[in-house]
Amino acid sequence: xxxxxxEMVATDLDRIDELEEQIFPDPWPTVAFEEHLKxxxxxxxxxxxxxxxxxxxxYWGDRGQMHLTNMAVDPVYRRKSVANELLGHILDLARxxxxxxxxxxxxxxxxxAHQFYKSAGFQTINRSxxxxxxxxxxxxVMSRWIEPDRxxx
Ligand SMILES: CC(C)(COP(=O)(O)OP(=O)(O)OC[C@H]1O[C@@H](n2cnc3c(N)ncnc32)[C@H](O)[C@@H]1OP(=O)(O)O)[C@@H](O)C(=O)NCCC(=O)NCCS
Numbered sequence: 001x002x003x004x005x006x007e008m009v010a011t012d013l014d015r016i017d018e019l020e021e022q023i024f025p026d027p028w029p030t031v032a033f034e035e036h037l038k039x040x041x042x043x044x045x046x047x048x049x050x051x052x053x054x055x056x057x058x059y060w061g062d063r064g065q066m067h068l069t070n071m072a073v074d075p076v077y078r079r080k081s082v083a084n085e086l087l088g089h090i091l092d093l094a095r096x097x098x099x100x101x102x103x104x105x106x107x108x109x110x111x112x113a114h115q116f117y118k119s120a121g122f123q124t125i126n127r128s129x130x131x132x133x134x135x136x137x138x139x140x141v142m143s144r145w146i147e148p149d150r151x152x153x
Contacts, residue, residue, distance in 0.1 A: 002085075003054060003082055003085065005045055005048075005085060005086060006045070007043060007044070008033070008037065008043065008045060008058070010034070012046050012053050013030055016033060016046075016053060016056055019056070019072055019074060020072070022075070023072045023075070025135065026134040036059075039060070041060060041061050042059060042060040042069075043058070043059060044057065044058040044070075045086055045089050045090060047073075053074075054073065054077040055071075055073040055086055056070070057070060057071040057072075057083075057087065059093070061094065061097045064098060065099055065102070066093075066097070066102040067103060067104065068087075068090065068103070068104040069104070071087070071113075084116075084119075091146055094146050095146055095149060100146055101145055101146060102144055103125070103141060103142065103143035104117065104122070104142055104143075105128060105139035105140070105141055106139060106140050106142060107132055107140075108138045109137060114142075117142050120144070121144040122142040122143060123142060123143065123144065124140045124142050125142065125143050126140075127141065
């Protein structure tokens with residue numbers, strides 16, 4: 001069954017905290033998600049199986065560019081296009097906000113994420129030294145253009 005995608009809300013954060021702890025060596029604190037939810041330029045999207053969050057992604061729009069700040073999928077649900085669908089949802093939001101470019105940072109060692117973003121049309125445009133802590137590591141900066149809809153929106 002295709003997962004449902006909706007806007008992230010505060011009551012999702014307990015489940016998202018669990019997934020963050022499970023997935024990332026340097027999980028975001030809850031307050032980082034709360035800041036996304038409070039900011040009118042930012043937000044998050046969640047993918048649901050039933051009423052369980054199985055994937056999520058956060059973003060920040062700024063001066064015609066969308067910054068994809070986080071993306072993760074429950075390991076049990078990987079390789080089922082959950083991330084691809086979340087990204088498509090955020091690209092639609094970015095288009096509606098008039099963004100022309102989307103970019104993100106990713107750990108240089110995270111080859112699976114590089115594969116995912118490359119499959120979605122991103123290219124590496126820069127390397128940011130020591131961007132990550134716990135453990136300290138460089139980031140690759142990846143970006144892609146956001147093509148307008150056929151009707152120009
Ligand atoms: C990266 C991540 C979000 C991908 O989520 P996903 O739902 O499994 O990805 P999708 O099923 O949408 O994959 C789409 C395409 O990406 C590529 N891809 C995804 N996972 C891959 C893997 N393990 N190996 C190679 N290519 C992969 C493939 O081209 C895939 O298409 P295909 O399955 O038809 O071959 C997930 O692996 C994850 O949560 N990783 C840990 C957190 C993380 O690294 N986040 C990104 C950094 S912020």
